[in-house]
Amino acid sequence: MDPASYGGCFKNTEVMLNDDCQDPKGAVVEAVVDELLEEVGRTYKDNGKIPDEVLSALNNVFQSSLLPALELVDSHNVTKVTCPAGRALYQVIGSSGTPYTCFLSSRYCSCPSYQFSCLKKGDHLMCKHVLAVRLCEAMGGVRELDVTNQEITNMLKQLE
């Protein structure tokens, strides 16, 4: 894809995000994010780095969440936890050392920022931990941990 077209995507996104946030979780933003993460996956696997134009487009969507999320990926803080029954969740060790639980499908995270910025205010598409999971999945650096069905059930219970 022509890198210049990201500029166009990003401009639309910025308008949407700044335009009083009518629908920050809208389909357009989500499609742009999906596209950018796909591009991250393609280019990272080929070159071992994310091209500047993709980084700056991501930065414009995620702003202050992007760098902390990339740091979490770099420090291998993202783990995918799976069990024989096929359930899966992600654990992300936050910058302060606190472990958070994330689900990709719902973009849920157990951190305070998810509760505040994503649910209450609705001005963030996802918190930095879920962003780190998505980047890590795209870049192919997720550590995997197999646990028993009971262990994953216990982890889920802790979230209630």
Ligand SMILES: [Zn+2]
């Ligand atoms: Zn979070």
